[in-house]
Amino acid sequence: MASKVDPEPDAESDNGQHGGVQSVDRALAVLEILARDGHAGVSEIAEEMGIHKSTVSRLLGSLVSRDMVHQNSERGKYQLGFGILRLASSIPGRLSLVREARPVLEALAEEFKETVNLAVLRSNFAVNVDQAMGPSTLATYDWVGSLTPLHATSSGKVLLAGLPADERARILAETGLPARTPRTITDRKTLETELLDVARQGYGVVREEFEIGLTSMSVPVYNHVGVVIGAVSISGPAFRFDPETEPGVLDGLKEAGLRISARMGYARR
Incomplete structure (x- = not known):
């Protein structure tokens, strides 16, 4: 008999309306942490936000795919990407x-x-x-x-x-x-x-x-x-x-x- 797999501790229905808003809020929190600290790893972000590391990895993966975040290949840390600059540069004008x-x-x-x-x-x-x-x-x-x-x-x-x-x-x-x-x-x-x-x-x-x-x-x-x-x-x-x-x-x-x-x-x- 297959054992029951526990859900991720903080995976609150990401395909529902509440989950979608929560994911956006968390993604923005990740960007704010990186803007403040310059760079951070998955564990550091997860600890500060009080969420599971797998959730942070998923958020970072989505941000990386849109060039909002970049992973430093040498240290494995994440930092803000050039996508942020593209967005920011359109504001002053x-x-x-x-x-x-x-x-x-x-x-x-x-x-x-x-x-x-x-x-x-x-x-x-x-x-x-x-x-x-x-x-x-x-x-x-x-x-x-x-x-x-x-x-x-x-x-x-x-x-x-x-x-x-x-x-x-x-x-x-x-x-x-x-x-x-x-x-x-x-x-x-x-x-x-x-x-x-x-x-x-x-x-x-x-x-x-x-x-x-x-x-x-x-x-x-x-x-x-x-x-x-x-x-x-x-x-x-x-x-x-x-x-x-x-x-x-x-x-x-x-x-x-x-x-x-x-x-x-x-x-x-």
């Missing part, structure tokens, strides 16, 4: 920074009642590509489309701080550091020191360096590979607005930058 940022800008302006701008680097200038106004904002100037100097604006400083040193040097050599107000930084060494602080702190501030009476703070926006692609700023009258001491402004602005970055595919560190 479909994302619009302005569209993805718009609701975040509006929420920020509503919360802090000040002017919020989104800027990008174009032709050695910071170009404002979108703006949201708080309900009680005193200023009415429309900054969209304006070219502003990188060294004298908070967005410009964030964009400069995110550049490779040679690219930053090229831009500053071409533009110089002209004074916009008596408070504008016109010394290259002083500016470079401040840009190091901007990169370390994750934000830049100007106090009447671009325009007398205007204070502004900015944070970076990152793309899916961690490159700075924009800057979000909040600005207000210098006589009543100090973003570094105003409760919640710095944290709120940083969170807004990360939310927009996440919409552009950036994974928070």
Whole structure:
């Protein structure tokens, strides 16, 4: 008499609807483990996920067949495959920074009642590509489309701080550091020191360096590979607005930058 074969411990009806959804969920979990660790073996994955090794092998086999996962022939470990890159490369071109940022800008302006701008680097200038106004904002100037100097604006400083040193040097050599107000930084060494602080702190501030009476703070926006692609700023009258001491402004602005970055595919560190 033939002995009864026990089913695989976690093989919950893979041809049923629940089983199909479960398999997709598990396959995604495998990809996340490989993305996090760089590579992993069947036993390591099975132990972390709490499932049978044969289930992991089956999932990996399916992922390998679609080039989502690749097995290292020397070590037997698995790692993400080129299929993932093909999928990922199609995303950035479909994302619009302005569209993805718009609701975040509006929420920020509503919360802090000040002017919020989104800027990008174009032709050695910071170009404002979108703006949201708080309900009680005193200023009415429309900054969209304006070219502003990188060294004298908070967005410009964030964009400069995110550049490779040679690219930053090229831009500053071409533009110089002209004074916009008596408070504008016109010394290259002083500016470079401040840009190091901007990169370390994750934000830049100007106090009447671009325009007398205007204070502004900015944070970076990152793309899916961690490159700075924009800057979000909040600005207000210098006589009543100090973003570094105003409760919640710095944290709120940083969170807004990360939310927009996440919409552009950036994974928070």
